[in-house]
Amino acid sequence: MKKPSKKTLKSFLAYATTLGFAQANPSDLEFTKFADSSLTPSPACLAAHANGDVYVGIDLLGSLGKGPGKGSIVKLQDTNNDGKADKHTVFAELGHPRGIVAMGDKVYVLHADYADQKEMQGMYLSVLEDKDQDGVADGPAKHLIKDVSTIKFNRSRGADHTTNGIRMGIDGWIYIAVGDFGFVDAEGTDGTKMTMLGGGILRVRPDGGEMELYTYGLRNIYDVAIDPFMNVYTRGNTNDGVGWWIRFIDQIQTGDYGYPSLYMYFTDEIIPALCDLGSGSGTGALFMDEPTWPAKYNKQPMMADWGRNHVYIHRLTKDGPTFTQDVEDFVGLSQPTDLDVDGSGRMYIAAWQGAGYKGNPNKGFVERVTPKGLNYKPFPELSKLKGEALVKGLKSPSATARLATQQEILNRGSKVAPNSVLAIAQDASLSLECRTAAIFTYAQMTGKDGIKALMALAEDASVREFALRAATDRKEVAKHVPVEPYLKALKDTEPRVQVAALVGLGRIGKQEVASEVVKLAITEPRKFVVPSVTKPLFESSSIKVDQTEQVSVKLDGESNRLFLIGDEDGDNGGDHIVWFEPKITNADGKVLELKKWKKAKQGWGKTALNKSASNKPLKQYGGKSFAYGIGSHTNSSIEFNVPKKFMHGTFSATIGFANTSNANAKAKFIVSHSAPGGSSREKGPHATPNSKIVIPHIAVQTLRELGGVDASLAAIDSPAQDGAIWALRRMHDSKGVDGLIAKLNSSSDQTLKVKLMDALARLYSKEAPYDGSWWWSTKPDPHGPYYKTTTWSESDKIASAYLAEMAKADAAHKALYTVIAKNNKAFIPGINDVVVDKGPKLPKVGETSIEDVMLAFEKYKPNKANGKKVLKTQACIGCHSIEAADPKKGPDMNKIGSILDREAIAEAILKPDATIAENWVDATMKDGTIHNGTLVKKDDAIVIVRNIAGIETKLKASDVSSVKKAGSTIMGPHLLDDLTLQEFVDVISYLADKK
Template identity: 50%
Template sequence: MASFLTIAKAEVPPELESIQFAGPKITPSPACLCAAATGEVFVGVDMLGSLGKGPGKGKIIRLVDTDGDGEVDKHTAYTNIDNPRGLIAVGTKLYVLHTVIPASTGKLTGMHLSVLEDKNWDGIADGEPKKLISDISPPKHNQDRGADHTTNGIRMGIDGWIYIAVGDFGIHGAKGTDGTELTMLGGGVLRVRPDGSEMEVYTHGLRNIYDIAIDPFMNIYTRGNTNDGGGWNVRFIHHIQSGEYGYPMLFKNFTDEIIPALVDLGGGSGTGAMFLQEPGWPEKYNNIAIMCDWGRSQLIIHRLTPDGPTFTQKPENFIRLHQITDVDTDASGRLYAGAWAGAGYKGSPNKGWVERIIPKGWVYKPFKNTAKRTDQELVNLLLSESSTARLAASQELLQRPKAMNAVASIAANKSAPLHSRVAAIFTYKQMAGPMAAKGLAKLSSDKTITEWALRAIADRKTQLEGVTKGMLIPALSDNNPRVSVAAAVALGRLGDKSAADNLLSIAKPPGAEKPTQAPAAPPAFQTKAFKGLNTLPVEVDVTGFKQIYLTVTDGGDGDGEDHGAWFDPVFENGSGKQVKLSTLKWKSAKSGWGEIGFGISATGRPLMTGNGKLQPDGLGTHANSVIVYNVPSGAKKFKARVGLANTSKGKGKIQFIVSKSIPSVSGTSSSKEGPHAQPNSPIILPHIAVKALVDMGAAEACVEAVGGPNSHGALWALRLMHNEKAVDGLIAKYGSAAAEKFRPEILTALIRLYQIEAPYDGSWWWSTRPDTRGPYYRPIQWEGSEKIGSFIKSVWNKGEYRQVIATNNAKTRSGIEGVDIAKIAAAPTKPTIDLSAIARTKGQVGKMSIEDVILALADVKGDPKKGKVLFTKQGCIACHTTSSNEAPKGPYMGQVGAVLSRDQIAESILKPNASISQGFATVSVLTKDNKSMVGFVTSESADKIEMRDIAGQAHSFKVSNIKSRTELKISMMPQGLANSLSISEFASLVSFLASKKG
């Protein structure tokens, strides 16, 4: 047996050992892999990578190590297939997620989930792939970009479903073998039966998940990332069936409506995933969720601790492998991992390998093919400590109907390990099919396994015969919150509306016991959130005011630079005589941080306007703050200018409000980005109950509940129900005396319902920097909009709840005319740096070849402090930021050191066209009035795009006014920006960037 070319190997803990299993001569550019229970390894070779295009560059290689020594004894080309992105080996079948790129056109026609078979087990697929789901990702986006935000990994659970990681390209017109069709805007987890039937959405609202980990108890985990313009951060997610995770429309400003991720881990790129449970592995490295991070070249453990129906987690670096792509185990306990190893965004025939990792002292024990085992052997195998072995046995048992009673006996055996009982429950469900309800209901009385018995009862919507709400409702009040959640999910799938009241009883959101907002008059003056160096005038009629409330709120971005100021504030009487506010004593003054005072900013430094003018009589503060004065006798007006103090350096984003009482709603947007990556176990049960109510269409029951003890959950559900019954019911309830104290929430629900998400046609994608304002991405009006608009205006005209109406109209971007009291503030961004002039200046770096510069960097460490100065001097700040507190511009550098090596950073500076940062391609825009612009997109919403040109100048265009938009193949970053530097200076700049690790 010849050893293959060794390039590198994994870095593993001392309890483990690793060996390169297959090098680039056999498995270059391994995008995905899977292991059969019997040990055969299938590797998806994709030499298109994430951004490449063209046919004939993908294949699946089958590797066999017959004696367990870590060397490949035999390898075959199993099949040629485009963009292999997910693999599952079950018996003689191989499920594969892939694209089709005909050689005749070279143009991608679709992405599909298919199955291949090798009945004689000779290592070569017997024929062409059979489609199970067609068009599982929109062809247009895959054609335009390549397969980067597309549908990726697949994994089978012990329940027999194939779970599919759908990236935020989403799905349009996917079709299963039974004719089921599905369209989904954005990413999430899809699932389907192994024959391609019963396709359905499992969870929704995720950005760019790549693979799925499933533990023995059917907990599902992914790593997805998120981008709001400040970086590509990785989030670890626990998936609760039917849950909404909110990306991108809800996760920032409507976080109370989503299930949050468990953590935001900073920069990275999540790829492969699995749950490891194999005997023979050290205890601390067994029963763990392990997730690949391509960007960090790490396999990472997430240590899980139960938290109600979900978990908390602690990440831990486990195995280092160069740009790791995927992991899987066989039933003998061998862990296999793919290393992309610098194969680039378009793949490489010369880079990448597969690593094998085992515990020290591991002894190879061949796993007997399940097809060659007796029924009793298979039943006994459900008691194995290996999750791989149990799944293999379960799948084979589906072909052995006579073993069903023996399987049910394990499910009922209180002495059997819990993971074995769970495996038996789902195996029994699949074997018994529609006849399983009675047996599962009996099993559900055993508190140890109630959760999984209830999940299995309603697991398949095509097999609900004999399932009644009576089997499920008692569990809603179970002491175990996981059981209650399972019951709520099951009721939603059952669809019996007569269970709505039971669901409403558990749908109260956390904090709903807080007092309902009382009617409030609108503020006398209110800006929209704004940033920049400009100031805005304030002139308020204070006739009839006893007190004046000066409020500063943040702009919804959580920025720490919200140093606001009231410049030259005065009271003025009827004859024009003014009294400076600085001569009066405030009644009270509170702020979230820093100092409040005249002539000083929140930092305590002298107060100046953004353009540097001293303001000794200006009142400096920090959002969020409320300053209260008694209004002097005879005062008619309050005048001032408002804006950011110079200590904010224009980075903050704030909003100013003047009112005669404390504002009940502080601003037209959320005061802070919601906690979209913090565990929130109390939200899960009401969230799932609301989802069940919406799924069963229980509008009448929800309307009836408004005014009673279940009002909050009912109104949450109603604002998600776009039907006339919900609208008519809410309008009628507004006039009901019983629901009087809920009128603000009724108005909130109606304004939310004024628009609906436009049907997704697969022709567009929100790009790498989507609009996160929400609650809809492309809102349109629908049949109920006119009725809602008329009612809201009638309430407004009566002077009722104007603050509630105006706030929600702005927050939801509903555009109901005549009810918006905010004044618009905007601040232009001016160019300050001539990048072209910097690039023309020649120095030591400019006179050397790139190769020589890279070699010199190995001997010159550089000073990061000097590099920070050079980052500004060389014009980097025109298009880049290094802190999440800064307003985003171009590619974010605050975590570049965690993703790129020093050499890679240097090359990116010296050869900007070699690798253009994702999301920052150069774009040429031509407007309908024949104005042209070349730059990169910094922000994009459904109605406008914002761009920066070569000088760092910001520009804004209405989408409706764009005639053409073309993506160019060059970088906006000019080549030569480091030309004027010495090697020492260049090394300092590189060291500064390398220190930025998020």
């Protein structure tokens, strides 16, 4: 293997730094190992009580393991404040702890229940009590919500996409991060039942009642951060290459964030993320609001990323009703899972430390982080404070103190006078954080009896948003709230107040306000491109994967634009098409080889010269070679500008396929002067802040909550036309369908007709009811607008109206309506028949999530002999010693099985920077030079380092300043992407057997 250049190493280390490696932690903070793996192995979550007790959720099953007896909550105490836990108890034993809130003498936990059986019985939100404060729960967990994740996939996969972290807001609700397993028939203590397809945020009262959805359309979120003003933030996880990367999201109540069906092609209907951060794995979350912390770290969300070995700060800037953000490095440590802060300002971070996907009893720790010179003050014992002294805690600059105080006030019930809290809410001299805490506390204390005072507070512009929000925060109270202050607030100059009013009106639930709500649903009109109906110069028949065809087409000289189009022909699995030797020959015999194009689009991968869509060297399926070719993937369009002297020439090429794993692939090839009419919906920005969409989006969501069909139909002829139609296409209501059809038949406005046809196409199908029997896996189809479609009572009526309008349309609009039906998954007979994807496809490592690769060890029987054979064909042998007799190079793999198990070896290959060999070091010289490689020898006289090329460098020990485990490796993360899962299992099993 060629020795990497200094430039390559430098660029790689720069890249590694972005992933959280090779970076010093802030010098103005102090770091202490609070607990090691002997106390907290495989910590999945933690919570800091205001008094400084730390509850750590231990999960020795990791994310993919299965079986009982592997989970617990450990309570840690630091009785002398030296930064190390000196007292611990096993607080409770339960499966898969995923989120903890410690409040008073209660500990809320999101966990699995095995009930002494071999299989998981369900995921639950539960509460445990410790009234005698002996560090052990007084009894078994009391379930607040049952079945809050799908049981089938928790059993078959493990808990990697299950329901996760919990956090309490100053509104008193417990917010729950729901992974994209979703849940079926989750049930609260009051009998409320809910089903949810995919990920989102669920919230519930601390007694398990009033369960409701907060936001939805998310992927696999792990935790939430909540600020003093009830802004909720998440840092989500990637869908392994299907366009949904790590993203930081401002979660606005009732918002739809689009996963997986809207975020790519229907972005005008979602609230987008604030940023796209590339690969990683968002985990724990905390909004830091503690007066003991330096201003540069304070009043910002801190988000852990397990995949990047880092905790980040997302620095926020107000942007209308939402924010923009700038992400900053904060703290680097090994696979952080969760973080929290106590009432004295001491922060705790749980770290997985390479414990793997099935846990490890010898990995994991908890780190304590404090500002240097922290003046530690023990948190007061709230239960012993008298009424006035207790209420004073709402004035604290500490968010932890305010929340703990609020919960103690609520626990005392009528023993605390509501007016003492109201006085804080009314005091304009206090901070907005304190007044907001008092407003939400007062609302919870008084219920409907506090409405009058809250409406008076709503006259104060500085707290109007929070008063309006608090008054309608409980639906049982909201039905008693007058609508007039909310209708007035719809016209407020502050957009956040408008959002609060819209959400509030939806919760009050009076349908007559819909006519005012729809006025805020003003949005940009959808763009529809009427397809060209120009007949193509050439269109092939269906070409199968093992076929080629010669193309020879005379150009007509009418246009200098030439499009080479690949149509998927009903199958988009492995359609790696190729235009071999495309060229134009003019009348003088001069040849223009088409190797440079103006622009190209493809359904997957890249369009490239002499490479396939998967960026592999171009070979025709079956092995025939050509001088050059353009590889792409259906559906594709490659546009060329043709020089004038070639506009009457003859185009020629050979069409066919590149190597593909799908033997059933087929495609049609088209040569045309016009762009394909196959899509009127372009991919939109789904991770770019768009504050202008928030108010119309929430207005539409409120119209749906109110059932505002009549108001939306009436607004079709108003400035809110586009928002009204948006609302109607999201409401499967027979009256709405009738109204849209009537408007379609009576209107002569062609632009409006297109919008109405789009709405009807959308309404033809609906999302099939979710029953928990299936899951869309880690790479779902993002084309939308539904994932699994079904028809409903109005589908036939819609089909008749749609076909009737098509019959009256000109040729161009007929083509457009066909496209609209396909885009909306409206399977109207004769227009858009259902196409069944056929043919087996062998899954490859590069096309599979790392979690599914790990699960392959359970699915495939290993063939170690084949693994040895396959490994010899891979790049690994260029840098590693595999057999005992091999020349020594990088980290020796000859005995790797005695160091790492199967899953750990797999992770080391798939995510090389997450698991670096202990003897792969950076030897730093006193002059700053770094020698990277395998540590061969180190004593008082000499240090020997063998680099990746197998060259040993002998260094005088006196010239070496440090020898440390390397922060990064030059090994890339995609070395074995082309192996099938079976081949990968074979290779890893072969290596694991080398002991």
